[in-house]
Amino acid sequence: MNEGTEQTTVTSRVAAPDAPAGPRHPTRARRLGTRVADWWLPDIPRSRVGIMRAVIYLFLIYDILYLRNDVIPHGYAPELYQPLWIGRALPLPEPSVGLAQTLQIVIIVGCLIAATGRLPRLAGWTVALCYFEWLILSMSFGKVDHDHLALVVAAFVLPTIGRARISDHGTTQAGGWAFRCLQVCVIATYFGAAVAKWVRNGAPFAWGNSAVLTWAFIRRGTDLARWSLDYPWLLRIGQWVMLIAEYLSPVILFLRGKALYLGAAFFLGFHVITFLTLGIHFLPTVVCWLAFFPTEKLLPRRFRPE
Incomplete structure (x- = not known):
């Protein structure tokens, strides 16, 4: 009896190392956490950051001079200022000609410095804060453009990267995080548009059966668009394609290689069509699509990361 008990005890001790140490859920959770962290913090070449930084800051100058160039004129009519929610929540200054001119000078000088x-960080944060105020002043007079979502986020995440020039070698996780934030905001522009259609129409797919494109082509359609008014069924198909693509747009964030390029080509092609048919360009969003591409491969070989 004692021998059997002793033998059983010895056997249990020998078999104990082969038994599971505990539940496997923490291990799976750690793996999931690692995957999420790797997705949010990819290593990207510093030269890619340098290219994106130059493009974004130079485009910001173009934006305030040609696209959102109404801030200085707004300064002459401050009584029409109706601040957005964030303009009411934060103690932001009200529009004036002097404020607008100061913001314009600071943004241009800061962008020229940061682009190099x-x-x-100093130039980047200065530009981000001034550009944010510029957009609040621009969009608090009755018109809010959602095509600037990714661009304003780019202005705030680029300063977090630190030093990274076009000629730099090596990789950076800080740049990977900033680019991932930018990618998410690019896609949120489309998915948010689908959600807005849902909220406004009371059903997730009601917009697809509406006459929005017909109304838009009648109101501001170009010669390339007016012929389609004779084929309302074709416009309805176009609306359904747009709506489904917007709902499925988050898939782009998880694509790689040719699949990613095809998805990007679809949305960029969509913007080309809307510009040719309606004169709507969405340039701020289009520029931010560069965050999805390995732009460093366009550099001369001596500047490419090893």
Whole structure:
């Protein structure tokens, strides 16, 4: 009896290392956490950051001079200022000609400095804050453009990267995080548009059966668009394609290689069509699509990361 008990005890001790140490859920959770962290913090070449930084800051100058160039004129009519919610929540200054001119000068000078990769944090944060105020003043007079979502986020995440120039080698996780944030906001522009259609129409797919494109082509359609008014069924198909693509747009965030390029080509092609038929360009969003591409491969070989 004692021998059997002793033998059983010895056997249990020998078999104990082979038994599971505990539940496997923490291991799976850690793996999931690692995958999420790897997705949010990819290593990207510093030269890619340098290219994106130059493009974004130079485009910001173009934006305030040609696309959102109404801030200085708004300064002459401050009584029409109806601040957005964030303008009411934060103690932001009200529009004036002097404020608008100061913001314009600071943004232009800051962008020229930041585009070279110098003083990336000081110049970058200065531009981000001034550009944010510029957009609040621009969009608090009755018109809000959602095509600037990714661009304003780019202005705020680029300063977090630190030094990274076009000629730099090596990789950066800080740049990977900033680019991922930018990618998410690009896609949120489309998915948010689908959600807005849902809220406004009271059903997730009601917009597809509406006459929005017909109304838009009648109101502001170009010569390339007016012929389609004779084929309302074709416009309805176009609406359904647009709506489904907007709902499925988050898939782009998880695509790689040719699949990613095809998805990007679809949405960029959509913007080309809307510009040719309606004169709507969405340039701020289009520029931010560069965050999805390995732009460093366009550089001369001596500047490419090893």
